[in-house]
Structures are given as structure tokens and as C-alpha cells.
Amino acid sequence: MATETPTQRLPLSGHRRTRYGDLALRGITGLAAVVLGLLMVALVYEVAREAWPSIQEFGASFLTGTEWNAVTDVYGARDLIWGTLITSLGALLIAVPMSIAIGVFLSELAPRAIRTPVTMLVELLAAIPSVVLGLWGILVMGPFVAQHIEPFIIDHFGWIPFLDGYPSNQGLFMAILVLTIMVVPIVASVSRELFTNVPSDLKQGSLALGATRWEMVRSVMIPQVGGGLVAAVMLGFGRAIGEAIAVTQVIGGSNSRPDSIWGPADTMASRIAAQYAGTATHLQRASLAYLAVLLLAFSLIVNLTAQLIAGRMQRRMRGAA
Amino acid sequence: MSETIRPEGTPPMTDQPDQTAAGNSPDPPPEVASARPTTQLGELAGGHDDDPTVGHPTVFELENVSVSYSGMVAIRDVDMDIHCNLVTAFIGPSGCGKTTLLRSLNRLNDLIPGAAVEGRVSYRSEDLYGADIDAVEVRRRIGMVFQRPNPFPKSIYDNVAYGLRLHGMKDDLDGRVERALRHAVLWDEVKDRLKASGLSLSGGQQQRLCIARALAIEPDVILMDEPASALDPISTQSIEDLVEQLKAEYSIIIVTHNMQQAARVADVTAFFSVDVAEDGSRSGVLVEQGPTSKLFIRPSDPRTEAYVTGRFG
Amino acid sequence: MSTASYQPLAGSSGRAARRRRWGKVMEGLATLAAIVAIAVLAIVIISVAKKGLPALNVDLFTQVTSTFGIPGQGGGIKNAIIGTVIMTAIATAISVPLGVLLAIFSSEFAPARLALIIRITLNVLAGVPTIVIGVFVFGLLVVGNGYSAYAAGVALSIVQLPVVARSTEEVLLLVPHSLREAGMALGASRARTVLTVILPTAVGGIVTATIVAVARAAGETAPLLFTTGIFANAVVTDPTKPMASIPLVIFQGSESPSAHDQEVAWAAALVLLVGVLIGSSVGRLLSLRSRRRIEQTR
Numbered sequence: 055m056a057t058e059t060p061t062q063r064l065p066l067s068g069h070r071r072t073r074y075g076d077l078a079l080r081g082i083t084g085l086a087a088v089v090l091g092l093l094m095v096a097l098v099y100e101v102a103r104e105a106w107p108s109i110q111e112f113g114a115s116f117l118t119g120t121e122w123n124a125v126t127d128v129y130g131a132r133d134l135i136w137g138t139l140i141t142s143l144g145a146l147l148i149a150v151p152m153s154i155a156i157g158v159f160l161s162e163l164a165p166r167a168i169r170t171p172v173t174m175l176v177e178l179l180a181a182i183p184s185v186v187l188g189l190w191g192i193l194v195m196g197p198f199v200a201q202h203i204e205p206f207i208i209d210h211f212g213w214i215p216f217l218d219g220y221p222s223n224q225g226l227f228m229a230i231l232v233l234t235i236m237v238v239p240i241v242a243s244v245s246r247e248l249f250t251n252v253p254s255d256l257k258q259g260s261l262a263l264g265a266t267r268w269e270m271v272r273s274v275m276i277p278q279v280g281g282g283l284v285a286a287v288m289l290g291f292g293r294a295i296g297e298a299i300a301v302t303q304v305i306g307g308s309n310s311r312p313d314s315i316w317g318p319a320d321t322m323a324s325r326i327a328a329q330y331a332g333t334a335t336h337l338q339r340a341s342l343a344y345l346a347v348l349l350l351a352f353s354l355i356v357n358l359t360a361q362l363i364a365g366r367m368q369r370r371m372r373g374a375a
Numbered sequence: 376m377s378e379t380i381r382p383e384g385t386p387p388m389t390d391q392p393d394q395t396a397a398g399n400s401p402d403p404p405p406e407v408a409s410a411r412p413t414t415q416l417g418e419l420a421g422g423h424d425d426d427p428t429v430g431h432p433t434v435f436e437l438e439n440v441s442v443s444y445s446g447m448v449a450i451r452d453v454d455m456d457i458h459c460n461l462v463t464a465f466i467g468p469s470g471c472g473k474t475t476l477l478r479s480l481n482r483l484n485d486l487i488p489g490a491a492v493e494g495r496v497s498y499r500s501e502d503l504y505g506a507d508i509d510a511v512e513v514r515r516r517i518g519m520v521f522q523r524p525n526p527f528p529k530s531i532y533d534n535v536a537y538g539l540r541l542h543g544m545k546d547d548l549d550g551r552v553e554r555a556l557r558h559a560v561l562w563d564e565v566k567d568r569l570k571a572s573g574l575s576l577s578g579g580q581q582q583r584l585c586i587a588r589a590l591a592i593e594p595d596v597i598l599m600d601e602p603a604s605a606l607d608p609i610s611t612q613s614i615e616d617l618v619e620q621l622k623a624e625y626s627i628i629i630v631t632h633n634m635q636q637a638a639r640v641a642d643v644t645a646f647f648s649v650d651v652a653e654d655g656s657r658s659g660v661l662v663e664q665g666p667t668s669k670l671f672i673r674p675s676d677p678r679t680e681a682y683v684t685g686r687f688g
Numbered sequence: 689m690s691t692a693s694y695q696p697l698a699g700s701s702g703r704a705a706r707r708r709r710w711g712k713v714m715e716g717l718a719t720l721a722a723i724v725a726i727a728v729l730a731i732v733i734i735s736v737a738k739k740g741l742p743a744l745n746v747d748l749f750t751q752v753t754s755t756f757g758i759p760g761q762g763g764g765i766k767n768a769i770i771g772t773v774i775m776t777a778i779a780t781a782i783s784v785p786l787g788v789l790l791a792i793f794s795s796e797f798a799p800a801r802l803a804l805i806i807r808i809t810l811n812v813l814a815g816v817p818t819i820v821i822g823v824f825v826f827g828l829l830v831v832g833n834g835y836s837a838y839a840a841g842v843a844l845s846i847v848q849l850p851v852v853a854r855s856t857e858e859v860l861l862l863v864p865h866s867l868r869e870a871g872m873a874l875g876a877s878r879a880r881t882v883l884t885v886i887l888p889t890a891v892g893g894i895v896t897a898t899i900v901a902v903a904r905a906a907g908e909t910a911p912l913l914f915t916t917g918i919f920a921n922a923v924v925t926d927p928t929k930p931m932a933s934i935p936l937v938i939f940q941g942s943e944s945p946s947a948h949d950q951e952v953a954w955a956a957a958l959v960l961l962v963g964v965l966i967g968s969s970v971g972r973l974l975s976l977r978s979r980r981r982i983e984q985t986r
Contacts, residue, residue, distance in 0.1 A: 079879035083793030086786055087806060093846065094809060097816070097824050104827040155721035163715055164722070166488065172722060174972060179729050181968040183907030185935045186736065186957045189942040193950065194735045238725055255525035259585070262483060262521075263538040263592065264514035266711035273537065274527060289815070296817025299909045303942050323819050330913040346823040350816065357815035361808055501697050508697050512704050516697070543703050 101350055104343035107336060116344055122309050122325070124334045129341035131322065131348065133311050138321040140226060141301065142294035145233035150287055153238050157245025158271055173246060180239035188303030191232045196223030196304060199231065204316060219314030224306035227315045229324075232300045237290040244286035248279040281367030288360035292353050298323035322349055416683060417672035419638035427642040427666055431458035434596060434626045435480060436497040441658075442475050445489030449475045450659035453494070455645060462622050464641035464667070465630045468682065471647040472659025473630045477598050480628065481517040482510045499595075515542055518589035522601040524581035526573030526588070531556075531565050534573040534584055538592040551591055559587035560617055579610025586617065590625075597621065599629040603636065615640050634683060637667060644670045646679045733961065740958025743951045748959075753921050753932055753952070763948070765956050767923045771837065771931030775916070776905045778841025778927060779848055784898050786845075787852030794853075795860040796882055807854075814850035818910040821846050826914035835916045835930035843911035848901040855900065855975070859893025860886065862979060892978030896971050903967030907960060909935035934960050 102109075108129065112119065119130015160173050204221035212218040222228075252275050260270040276283070306318025307328050320328070322345045333339040433456045441451040450472025457463050465473040475484065482503065484490040496503040503513065515538075526534050535552045539545060552569075556562040561583040565576070573584055582602060589597060599618070603611040618627055618640050631637050637644050645664035649657050663676045674680045751764025790810075794803045825843040829836070863886050871881035887894075916930040924931045934956050941953025 075879040076877050079792075079882065080797050083789045083797060086789035087793050087798070087802075089786065090790060090806065090809060090813075090849075094813065096828070097821075100824050100827045101820060104823065152721045152724070155718040156725055159718040159722040163718055172726065174969065175726050175729060176722070177972070178965060178968060179725060181903065181907075181964055182729075182732060183909070183935060183960055183964055185907070185909040185938045185942070186961050187732065189938055189953055189957050190732050190735055192942055194739075235728055242725070253525075255521065255523060256527060258483065258486075259521065259525040259527065259588075260537075261486065262481065262514055262519040263541065263588065264511045265541055266511055266707055268711035268714040269541060269707065271714075273541070278528060292815045296815075296819065298817065298819035299939065303939070323817055326819050326823065327910060327913060330917055343823055343827070346820045350820050353815050353817055353820070354812060357812050358808075361811055498697065503697075505697075509704050509708065511708060512697055 098350065101343060101346050105340055105347045108340035108344040111337060120310065124338050127335055127337050129338065131345060134320055134322045134325050134345065136311060137226070137319040138295055141229040141233055141321055142291055144230035145237050145294050146287065146291060149234045149237040149241060149290060153241035154245050154283065156242040157249050160246040161249035162267065162271065176239050177243050179235065184236065184297060184300040187232055187235060188300035191228060191300060191304040192224065195231065196228055199223070199228065216314055219316040222316050224304055224318055225316050226305065226312060226319045228304040229301045232304055233294045233297060236297060236300065237294050240293055241286045241290045244289070245283060248282040249275055252278050281363050285360040285364040288356050292356040295352055295356070296323055296349060298327040302327040416634055416638040417668045419635060420668035420671055425666065427461060428458045431461055433457065434459045434499060438495040438497070440492065440494035440496055442472065442479050442484065443491050444487060448656070448658040453661045455661060455664055457626065457628060458643065459626050460622055461642040462618055462627045462629060462640055464637040464644045465628065465647060466632070466634060466637050466644060467647035468649060469632065470657070471649045473647050474600055477600055477628060477630050481519055481598055482513050483519065485510055515592050516594050517596045517598060518592070518594035519598045519600070520582070520585050520589055520602045523605045524578060524585050526581050526584050528572065528574055530570045531573050531584060532569040535587050535591050538588060542592055544592065555587040555591035558590045559583045560613070561587055577610070578606050579613055582606060582610065582614060583617065594625065596626045596628065599627065601630055601632065604632065638671055641667045643667060646670060646682060648678050648682070736954065736957050736961050739954035743955035744958065748955050752923060753937060763952065765934065765937055765952060767921065768932040768934045768937045768956065770923055770925065772906055772934045774925065774927060775837050775840045775844060775931060775933060776902055778838065779844035779905045780898065780902055782841065782845035783848035783852050783901060787849050788856050788894060790853045791856035791860055792882060794857050810850040810853050818847055818908055822911040822914040825911065830915055837916060837927040837929065837931045839915035840912050843915050844905040844908060847908055847911060848905050851901045851904055852897050855897035856894055859890045862983065863889050892981065893975060896975040896978060899967055899974070900971035903964045903971065907935060907964045909939050912936055
């Protein structure tokens with residue numbers, strides 16, 4: 055090699071400056087992670103703190119008490135818990151089969167050209183603000199359902215005690231319908247993704263043995279994605295439990311358990327929303343916070359379970375590949 | 376292992392080419408003793424070109440069959456007959472449409488939007504694509520084994536029983552499952568763990584499980600799409616041995632890119648190639664078909680000769 | 689294979705035909721389910737349009753809200769629109785930087801275990817009912833200080849955070865490793881690579897995430913109940929004071945017996961629905977496109 059004057063080069067050492075840049079970025083972004091952690095801790099702590107007076111006062115009997123009275127300052131959540139479960143489970147009952155069917159439709163049956171647009175439309179259902187859905191629910195869907203659908207059900211299925219009553223444009227049934235509309239897009243879009251990811255090998259193997267398309271879905275695809283579907287349903291469940299606004303707009307806000315599905319009721323979340331306008335006593339406010347604590351606990355459990363199931367399913371699929 | 380399983384009631388077999396070693400072939404002329412690979416392949420295939428189709432009625436008759444996807448012709452103008460109780464191999468370079476043709480024999484191409492089959496595919500004198508033919512029943516009789524083993528994520532037992540339950544063949548389920556597994560030479564290896572997952576088996580075992588699964592529903596024909604290409608040599612050997620045994624009861628069509636395999640296993644071989652039209656479009660064509668050893672020793676078409684001697688593909 | 693009892697294929701057994709018919713029925717039901725879902729979407733949109741359009745007039749945007757619909761006084765939602773804009777802006781200004789930083793940490797610096805924990809935490813946060821978030825911020829910021837737009841902004845930003853962070857992380861992970869290596873091989877530090885190579889590539893996805901987050905925040909009502917619940921019928925721009933907001937106008941209108949209040953609610957709902965649906969759709973379409981573009985750089 056000929057000798058050439060080396061071009062000006064910075065010495066190898068002394069480049070600490072740029073390293074500081076790395077440290078700074080790592081520090082700032084790490085700080086963001088710390089903020090997230092603090093946020094979660096603060097969330098749990100603060101809500102519990104607000105609820106503390108009520109927890110102290112009622113303890114576990116809050117879960118079994120049926121009275122919610124601002125005058126006597128006695129609060130119990132049993133009927134609210136019941137209302138939450140009935141509305142959420144009722145919504146799941148309708149939404150889950152429907153969502154899985156939609157997932158099958160979008161992944162297997164729909165002509166390719168309309169798959170993306172229809173998928174987007176179904177997901178758009180999730181984007182409707184809950185307050186708009188509630189407004190529509192109480193002023194449009196309510197009267198319609200009360201006039202045309204509820205009488206039909208009462209006439210034909212009224213022999214089941216819980217389904218016998220008077221049509222109303224408010225109440226448990228309306229809440230179930232509204233929650234169904236909110237849960238369907240969540241479960242349907244996850245189902246669709248799960249079904250689309252079923253290896254084509256498996257599908258072809260089933261069809262080559264002479265299965266019809268429906269048989270293939272039922273006997274190979276659904277078992278294949280089973281865990282994921284359960285996780286999706288749990289996510290939908292979590293959504294339904296936590297919905298406050300749309301439910302409070304249509305459920306009628308009653309203090310006790312109704313006799314039938316057509317009567318007014320209340321859920322934990324909607325009770326909190328209903329009494330936002332101002333609480334009469336400190337204890338009432340704390341009791342609302344107690345409800346929030348319960349909701350937080352429910353949602354944490356449901357969410358973590360869903361993630362656990364989804365994670366386990368992913369690992370199983372990767373292991374089998 | 377080359378004993379032929381012969382259940383009762385099967386009519387006696389006619390002559391089949393002897394596929395054990397090269398002992399039968401007459402000595403090749405000295406000047407081509409060791410050099411020509413076609414001779415080696417020919418020897419593998421039995422070394423003589425007696426027509427193995429004698430005495431075997433046709434199970435498929437293809438007349439002028441072309442298959443296209445959304446207008447693009449994948450393979451065209453195929454005229455061939457496939458005979459009962461023989462192993463027929465489709466060989467040829469990639470892209471020549473052999474798998475496409477195979478899949479049109481059990482109407483699996485129906486699943487691909489835009490797929491179209493022209494010409495007549497005749498299965499035991501019925502038009503396979505006729506208006507009142509049920510594709511589901513077609514697939515019960517014409518089974519398929521895929522390139523990569525694809526057992527269901529179910530137990531070994533449930534994998535084999537899957538087709539049986541589907542088609543309502545549920546009487547003596549245990550017995551049927553056992554027979555299918557024996558047929559696929561897998562029973563001894565799995566009889567103690569029928570509840571284990573099908574995915575816990577080795578590659579070769581998984582493929583035999585897929586074969587057992589296909590055999591369970593008592594098909595007439597078995598289509599195999601490169602069944603051993605994803606397997607190691609020892610598993611490949613076991614699959615080939617199995618094919619040899621199965622042809623006693625079934626008609627087997629096997630797509631393979633491995634000429635030695637075709638020579639070892641197939642009675643009849645069809646060679647496909649790619650044809651480039653004036654407008655540059657490529658489609659597959661059937662170049663030549665015939666008894667395997669004849670195809671390898673004395674191919675009629677220069678393209679066949681070029682392929683089998685390794686000059687291309 | 690016995691040739692004894694051979695059955696021709698055509699017109700095969702009743703069982704196969706029954707299975708085929710049953711399959712068709714189930715496929716029909718699946719199609720019906722999809723149709724019902726889309727029909728509901730259409731019905732909601734159409735209802736809101738039908739009820740909201742008549743009330744859509746200039747007054748709506750130039751007048752402030754009024755109580756009890758006293759004619760000549762108010763009748764619009766100007767203060768609500770301004771309030772929503774300001775509060776959403778505050779929320780977005782908090783959640784986007786925080787979310788992007790979080791995503792960068794998770795995808796670039798955090799060890800796999802930590803990144804997983806962060807992802808799980810974000811998913812948990814996303815599942816917390818918004819009403820609980822409202823109660824949280826109430827205790828944190830409102831007690832003792834009174835309602836304010838800042839509090840509402842903080843509450844909304846908590847709702848947005850998982851959305852922004854998860855989408856951004858997805859986009860960052862899509863950027864191919866080769867780009868990172870190219871930057872570092874040229875002597876750029878980690879930080880510089882991230883800031884000058886990766887972020888610009890991912891910026892489309894970040895913008896999309898922001899749009900979706902804004903659409904989300906604009907429509908949330910529950911966090912507002914406890915942070916800016918009572919508002920004045922006047923335009924307020926001071927964030928330390930409570931402000932009106934579109935979702936609350938709708939909420940209160942839906943519970944009020946007054947026909948006027950309901951009318952305003954419908955109009956507000958129309959404005960909100962159109963804004964949110966367009967925002968979500970645009971966001972989704974942009975995300976598809978930017979994803980495709982990034983994958984082309986692979």
C-alpha cells in the first residue's frame with residue numbers, strides 16, 4: 055500500500071458524547087416505563103383509599119347487602135353484582151355464538167373481495183361511542199323493541215318465569231342488547247384473526263378426508279383455536295362488566311332485583327355513573343369507590359386470565375409447529 | 376420388507392414387475408455399462424419393459440384435461456389413463472403442473488377460487504366433475520396424503536377415527552382404527568399410546584398416521600403429493616415400502632420430484648414438462664407416459680431423455 | 689379393493705346429502721350473523737343521522753348550551769365542542785409522547801422479560817373500566833381542587849395510553865432489523881439510530897396511532913363524569929376550570945325529559961359519531977397502508 059496522508063480522523067477515544075445520547079434516551083424511555091408502573095400502583099392504591107371508609111364500615115357484608123340508601127347511609131352491592139352478572143352473561147350468551155359465526159364468515163365464507171371492507175365495518179361497530187349507543191338505545195331501540203320484540207317473546211316464552219312481565223323500553227333486556235352490540239366486534243375480530251391463522255395444511259387435511267366446510271370448521275378449526283376463543287370471550291366479558299355509560303342510560307336504575315328480564319335494574323358500573331352528580335354523604339362516595347374497587351378487581355382477574363390463556367395457546371402452537 | 380398384505384376376497388394379482396434388485400435385466404451392451412444413469416434408473420425400475428397395465432382396468436381416464444387458475448393455464452391437454460392397483464408416478468420439473476393435476480383428481484382444486492378444469496376427468500366411467508357428483512363423496516373414495524405430514528392436533532386414535540366419524544362408519548370404531556393403523560404399518564409402534572397426541576410422533580410416523588387416517592375410510596384411490604420429500608431417508612424408505620404394499624388393494628398416484636423414487640416405486644410413470652407458448656406463457660404438458668422402466672431406459676421423447684439423464688430439471 | 693358392491697358416485701347416499709344440507713344451513717347462519725352486525729351499524733348511523741340532521745343548524749355551533757332550553761338563550765353546543773377539543777388535546781399531548789417513549793423502551797432497550805411485563809401491563813390497563821379511571825383521577829386530582837379540564841385530560845390520557853403504546857410498539861417492531869444495523873454500522877449510536885432512522889420510518893404508524901387515540905378520547909364519557917361533571921353554560925378556555933364536553937351533553941340529553949335537550953343531544957351525537965367514525969376509519973386505513981410500506985422496505 056502506498057503511503058498516503060491519512061484523512062483527518064477523530065481519535066478513537068473521546069467519543070463519550072454520543073454515548074451520553076444513548077444513556078439519555080435509555081433514561082427517558084425507561085422513565086416512561088417507570089411512570090407506567092407508578093400509574094398502575096397509584097390506580098389501585100387511590101381507588102382503594104377512596105373506598106376505605108366504606109370498606110371499613112361494611113367489609114365483606116357489602117357484597118351481600120341489598121340496601122342502597124343515601125338517607126340511612128346503608129350501602130350493599132348484592133343486587134348490583136347480580137345485575138352486572140345477568141347483563142354481562144346475557145350479552146355473552148347472544149354475542150359469543152354470533153361473533154364466532156362472524157369470524158367464520160370473514161375468514162372462510164366471504165368472497166375475498168368483500169373480506170376487508172366487511173371486517174372494517176364490523177370493527178367500526180366497536181368505535182361507536184358508548185354514550186351514542188346509549189342515546190340510541192333508550193330513544194330508538196328501546197321503544198321499537200318494547201313494541202315489537204318483547205311482546206313476541208313474552209307471548210311465546212312467557213311460561214319461563216323470568217321472561218314473563220310487561221314490555222318496557224328500559225331494563226335488563228335493553229342493557230343486554232346494548233352490551234351485546236359492544237361485545238360482538240371485540241370477540242368477532244379476535245375470532246376472525248384466529249381462524250385466519252389456522253394452518254392451511256390442517257384445513258386441507260380435513261377437506262381431503264371428505265369433510266364439508268362446516269364440518270371442517272367445527273371439528274378442526276374451532277378446536278385448534280379453542281384457547282384463543284376463550285381468551286376473546288373473557289375480553290368481551292371484561293368489556294361488558296365495565297361498561298357504565300350505555301348501561302346506565304338504558305337500564306332504568308332501580309335499587310332492587312326485578313322480577314323479570316324486562317324490569318329495571320342496575321349494575322355496579324352504571325350505579326357509579328348514575329350517582330356522579332353528587333353524593334349526599336361521604337360514605338356514599340366511599341361506597342361508590344368500593345364498587346369501583348370491585349370492578350377493578352373483576353377486570354384485573356378477567357384480563358389476566360385472558361392473557362394467560364392466550365399466552366399458553368400461543369406457546370402450544372409454536373411448540374407443535 | 377416387501378410382503379404383500381392380501382386380505383381375503385382380493386382377486387389374485389397379475390404379474391407385477393419384480394422390483395427387487397437388478398437381477399432380472401439382461402446385461403446392457405458393454406459400451407454403456409456404467410455410464411448412463413437411465414440404465415441405473417431402469418435397473419431400479421426392474422430392467423424390463425413389460426407392460427404392467429395388462430389386466431388392470433382403468434380407474435381414471437383423462438381426456439384433454441386442462442386446469443387453469445383465474446385464466447392462467449397451469450397444465451393443459453392431458454390425455455392419460457390411470458390403471459387400478461398400480462402405482463402411477465407423475466414426475467417432472469417444478470412448475471409443470473403435476474400437483475395441480477393430482478389435486479384435480481380429488482376435486483381439491485374446487486377450493487381455490489378461480490380454478491377451472493376443462494376436458495373430461497372420468498373416474499370409473501363417471502364424469503368426476505358432473506353436475507350431480509358430490510365432491511365430499513369423491514374425497515371419501517379418493518384420498519390424499521400431503522407433502523408435509525399434517526396430523527390434526529388430536530390423539531392418534533382420534534386422528535384415524537376422524538374420517539370414520541365424519542362418514543358415519545362408527546360400527547366397531549376400535550377395530551377400524553386398528554386395521555387402518557396396521558395397514559399403514561404403524562400399529563405396533565403406537566398401539567400402547569393411542570391417546571397420545573398425533574404431533575408427538577416422528578416425521579415418518581406422522582406421515583404414516585396421515586396415511587392410516589386416509590386408509591380408514593376405505594378409499595379406492597390414494598393420491599400422494601411428494602409424501603416423503605419432508606422426511607429423512609429412513610422414513611422415506613418406510614413410506615416407499617408401504618406404497619409397495621398398498622397397491623395390492625388401492626390404486627396409487629404419486630407425485631415425486633425424485634426420479635430414483637419413481638423408479639423404485641412406480642409401475643407406470645408419466646413425465647410432465649413446461650411448455651412455453653409463443654406469447655411467453657408457460658403451462659405444463661404431459662410429455663410421455665408408460666411403464667416406468669421403459670420410460671427410463673428407452674424414453675420416446677427427447678425431452679424425457681433430457682430430464683432423466685439430468686440434462687435439465 | 690372389492691369390486692362387489694360398487695356404488696356409483698352420482699346421487700350418492702342420503703347421509704352425505706344430509707351433511708351437505710346441514711353445512712349449507714350453518715353457512716347461511718354465519719352469513720346472517722355478519723349481515724345482522726352490519727345492519728345494526730347501519731341502523732345506528734341512520735338513526736343518529738335522521739334525528740340529528742334536523743337539529744343541525746348554524747346555531748348549534750355558534751350558541752352555547754342552555755339549561756331547560758329557554759328560547760333565545762343558547763341552544764347550541766359551542767362550548768361543548770371547544771371543551772372537547774381542548775380536553776382531547778391535553779390528553780393527547782400527554783399520552784402520545786409517553787406512549788411513544790414507552791414503545792421505544794419496550795422495543796429497543798428493554799430485555800425480553802421486561803418488555804413482556806410492559807405489554808401485559810398495558811393490556812391490563814386497557815381492560816380497566818373507564819369509570820374506574822374516572823374515580824381514580826377524581827381522588828387524585830379533583831378532591832380538594834375541584835373539577836378541571838386538566839383532570840379530564842389526565843383521565844382521558846390514561847385511556848389513550850395503551851392504544852398509543854401498543855400500536856407504536858407494533859410499528860417499531862415492523863421496522864426491519866437490517867435498517868437498525870445499517871444505521872449502527874455507519875457509526876451512529878443507538879439513540880441516533882432510533883431518532884434518525886427508525887422513528888422516521890415508523891412515523892406514519894405513530895400518526896395513525898394518534899388519530900385513533902384522538903377518536904377514542906373524544907368519545908369517552910365515563911372519565912369525564914368525575915373530572916368535569918358540572919359545567920357552566922359558557923365558553924371556557926381555562927383548563928383549570930371545568931369545561932363542557934360533547935359526550936356529556938349527549939349523556940345529559942339522553943336522561944332529560946326535555947325535548948329540546950334530546951334534540952341537542954342527537955345533533956351532538958351526529959357530530960361526535962361522524963368525527964369518531966371517520967377518525968377510526970382513516971386511522972385504520974392509514975395503518976394498513978403504512979404497514980404495507982414498511983414491509984416493502986424489508
